[in-house]
Structure formats: structure tokens, C-alpha cells
Amino acid sequence: MYPAPFEYHRAASAQDAVALLGKYGDEAKLLAGGQSLLPLMKLRFAQPRHLIDVRRIQGLSGIREEKGMLVVGAATPYATLAASALVQAKLPMLSEAAAQIGDPQVRNMGTLGGSLAHADPAGDLPAVALALAAEIAALGPRGARTVHADDFFVELMTTALAPDELLTEVRFPLPPAGSGGAYEKYPNPASRYALVGVAAQLTVAGGKVTAARVATTGLATKPLRALAVEAALQGKAADAASLAAAAEKATDGLKLRAAAQMPDAYRRSLAVTFTARALTRAAKRAGG
Ligand SMILES: Cc1cc2nc3c(=O)[nH]c(=O)nc-3n(C[C@H](O)[C@H](O)[C@H](O)COP(=O)(O)OP(=O)(O)OC[C@H]3O[C@@H](n4cnc5c(N)ncnc54)[C@H](O)[C@@H]3O)c2cc1C
Known part of the structure; x- marks a missing residue:
């Protein structure tokens, strides 16, 4: 399939992109x-x-460390994230997810x-x-603003971005000492999209979990924090038994998105398994 005809504009700057968005509006x-x-244009689901x-x-692309944050430009390709020594050292979860x-x-x-x-x-x-508590920066005709990842993903393929806004960069707070993160994924064998993906970030002090953020993808209509897992980890020993017990709660309160590929019970069981794997590697990286 070929896309419907369109006019191509190469934005010279972020401001230029916003001005062009304003000029052409819904089109x-x-x-x-x-x-x-x-792909959406080739299928004519989108016809801008x-x-x-x-x-x-x-x-708009590039990776830098600034004021306790790892700042990644919006147009930074996955391959750059995966290969970056800075990302691998500071936020290995991000580079290993990009690589997959x-x-x-x-x-x-x-x-x-x-x-x-x-x-x-x-x-x-x-x-x-979500797991890394990213701050997402946007530029629009009303100026620049930042949206926390917790408030960014609104519903199925819908974000807090306005149609006339450009996402400019993502700021990842660098975690304190004693922290570790990991991403685990069960990919669709054809597309590699996550049938189940789990991102886990832990901080461990004195053998106990002092902070935890865990998020899943592939299961619901949008990526979600696994709040029951996070609550189960808080203050508990970062040992195999506690991590496994917390992982059991991976889909607590979660409404599964319809998926033809596999039965719901199997997806829930995969979520538990991959959450346990992500927590185990995150705890190891945290030194727990
Ligand atoms: C074969 C195949 C396999 C894939 N496998 C995976 C996978 O395993 N995991 C996975 O996560 N994804 C996968 N993807 C999707 C891939 O990650 C896409 O690249 C991604 O979803 C969109 O990024 P993009 O830069 O290509 O954006 P585009 O396709 O160019 O844009 C996507 C949407 O975002 C908007 N947009 C883009 N940039 C900005 C910006 N800076 N500000 C505001 N809006 C913007 C566009 O207007 C558009 O609506 C796969 C895609 C293909 C074709």
C-alpha cells in the first residue's frame, strides 16, 4: 500500500516545528x-x-548528564540509547530495553x-x-512545560501532549547510590513488541527495599505502574522470597487488554514470572 499524498516539511528547529504544527493544524x-x-499511513489509517x-x-537528539538527570533528546534513536556507555553505566534498564x-x-x-x-x-x-520517574518536556505555542511520566500516558495511544506540542526531551532522574534497575520482556516472536514487559527500579539500604517503582507494558491499554508490587516490596528484605512474593501481585487490579495471542491466565502467569526476573536483576544491580 502507498500512503495518500502529503507535503513533506523538514523543521529547522523545535520552534519551527511548533510553528508548522500551528500553521497546518489538524492536517x-x-x-x-x-x-x-x-505503517499507519501506508494502511491509510492516518492521512496527514x-x-x-x-x-x-x-x-533534538543526544544524551547528556545534567543536574542529577540523564537528559535524552526526543529524536535520539534506540540504537544510540542501546550503545551509549553513559546510559549503560547510569541507567542500564534504559539501554537494555532499547536494545530489545x-x-x-x-x-x-x-x-x-x-x-x-x-x-x-x-x-x-x-x-x-514510568519506572524511572521520567520527566517529559514539551514545547508548544503556549511555551515549554514538563509532564511527569505518571501523568503522561492517558489512555490507549493517548498522551498528555496537546496536538500542537512537540516532545523535546526526556529527563531521567539519576537514582541514589544503592539503586538498580532492569527490564525483562517476553516478545511477540514476529514483531518483537512486548507481549509482557516489566521495568523495575529498586533502591536497597541495609538489605531492605527503601524505594521501588515497577511498571508493566503489553498487558493493559496503556503502560501501568504495578502499585501492588511496589507496596509489597516497601521495607521488605531484598531477598529471593520477598521479591517472589511481591512479583505474585504483578497483575493485581489490572484489567487485561484483549489479546488473541494467548489465554489471559497464561499472560498473568507470564507477568508474574517476568516481574520476578526484573526484580531479581534490579536487586542484584542495587547490591542487595
Ligand atoms: C517491525 C516493527 C517492530 C517494532 N517492534 C517494537 C518493539 O519491539 N517495541 C517497541 O516499543 N516498539 C516497536 N516498534 C515501534 C517503534 O518503536 C516505533 O519506532 C515507535 O513506536 C515510534 O517511534 P518513531 O520515532 O518511529 O515515531 P513515528 O512513527 O515517526 O511517530 C509516531 C507518532 O509519534 C508522534 N511523534 C513523533 N515524535 C514526536 C515528538 N518529538 N513530539 C510529539 N510527537 C511525536 C508522531 O506524530 C506520530 O503520531 C516496532 C515497529 C516496527 C515497524
Whole structure:
């Protein structure tokens, strides 16, 4: 299938992208890696008249450490995240999740900002952004603002971004000493999307869990924090028995999204298994 005809615009700057969005309104779409938007256009589920390419905007990609944060530009490709020594050292969960997305072509083109803005219910990085308490920066005609990951994913493929806003960068707070994170995924064998994905971030002091953020993807209509798991971990020993007991709560209160691939009971059991694996590796990295 071929997409419907469109006009291509290459934005020169973030401000230029926002101005073009304002100019073309409902007829415009931002284009980053194109790994979700172009398939939708080829199937004619999306027919934007104007495509505004943001991937080559200077300053919209790159990774830096700043004021206790790891700051990643929206147009940074997954392959860059996966290969970055800084990300591997500071937030290994982020680099290992990026390394598991799709195939090399998808990882070379797909971007962090595109993944979060698209908010696919089986996307990997939305769960990582939740577990790492990311702050998501946006620029629009009303200026710049920041949305916490907890408030960003609203519903199925719907985020807190307004249609005239550009996601500019993602700020990941660097965790304190004694912290560790891990991402575990059971991929769809064809697409590599997560049938179940679990991102876990723990802080351990004196052998006990003092902070925990755990998020799942692939199970519901949007990525969700596993609040029951987090509550079960709080103040408990970071040992195998406590981690396994907490993982049992992986889908507590969670309404599964319909999925033809496998029975619900099996998906819930996979969620428990992959949560236990993510917690175990996170605790090990935390030194627990
Ligand atoms: C074969 C295949 C396998 C895949 N496997 C996986 C997988 O295993 N895991 C996974 O997580 N994903 C997977 N994906 C999806 C991939 O991660 C997409 O790249 C991602 O969903 C979108 O990122 P993108 O940069 O390509 O954005 P695009 O496709 O260019 O854009 C997606 C949407 O986000 C909007 N957008 C993009 N950038 C911005 C911005 N800066 N500000 C505001 N809005 C923006 C666009 O307007 C569009 O609506 C796969 C895709 C394919 C084709």
C-alpha cells in the first residue's frame, strides 16, 4: 500500500516545528523515525496532508548528564540509547530495553520521543519511563512545560501532549547510590513488541527495599505502574522470597487488554514470572 499524498516539511528547529504544527493544524503530523506513523499511513489509517520531519533538528537528539538527570533528546534513536556507555553505566534498564526493540532497522530509525508520543500499549520505553520517574518536556505555542511520566500516558495511544506540542526531551532522574534497575520482556516472536514487559527500579539500604517503582507494558491499554508490587516490596528484605512474593501481585487490579495471542491466565502467569526476573536483576544491580 502507498500512503495518500502529503507535503513533506523538514523543521529547522523545535520552534519551527511548533510553528508548522500551528500553521497546518489538524492536517499536520510530526514525523520522527516513522516506524509507527509510516505503517499507519501506508494502511491509510492516518492521512496527514503535511508531514513535519523533526528527526534532523539540531539539539533534538543526544544524551547528556545534567543536574542529577540523564537528559535524552526526543529524536535520539534506540540504537544510540542501546550503545551509549553513559546510559549503560547510569541507567542500564534504559539501554537494555532499547536494545530489545524490534530489529536493527527499527532501532536505527525509531526514537525515544516517537515511542513515548505514540504510546503503543505494547511499547517498551513507556514502561521504562514510568519506572524511572521520567520527566517529559514539551514545547508548544503556549511555551515549554514538563509532564511527569505518571501523568503522561492517558489512555490507549493517548498522551498528555496537546496536538500542537512537540516532545523535546526526556529527563531521567539519576537514582541514589544503592539503586538498580532492569527490564525483562517476553516478545511477540514476529514483531518483537512486548507481549509482557516489566521495568523495575529498586533502591536497597541495609538489605531492605527503601524505594521501588515497577511498571508493566503489553498487558493493559496503556503502560501501568504495578502499585501492588511496589507496596509489597516497601521495607521488605531484598531477598529471593520477598521479591517472589511481591512479583505474585504483578497483575493485581489490572484489567487485561484483549489479546488473541494467548489465554489471559497464561499472560498473568507470564507477568508474574517476568516481574520476578526484573526484580531479581534490579536487586542484584542495587547490591542487595
Ligand atoms: C517491525 C516493527 C517492530 C517494532 N517492534 C517494537 C518493539 O519491539 N517495541 C517497541 O516499543 N516498539 C516497536 N516498534 C515501534 C517503534 O518503536 C516505533 O519506532 C515507535 O513506536 C515510534 O517511534 P518513531 O520515532 O518511529 O515515531 P513515528 O512513527 O515517526 O511517530 C509516531 C507518532 O509519534 C508522534 N511523534 C513523533 N515524535 C514526536 C515528538 N518529538 N513530539 C510529539 N510527537 C511525536 C508522531 O506524530 C506520530 O503520531 C516496532 C515497529 C516496527 C515497524
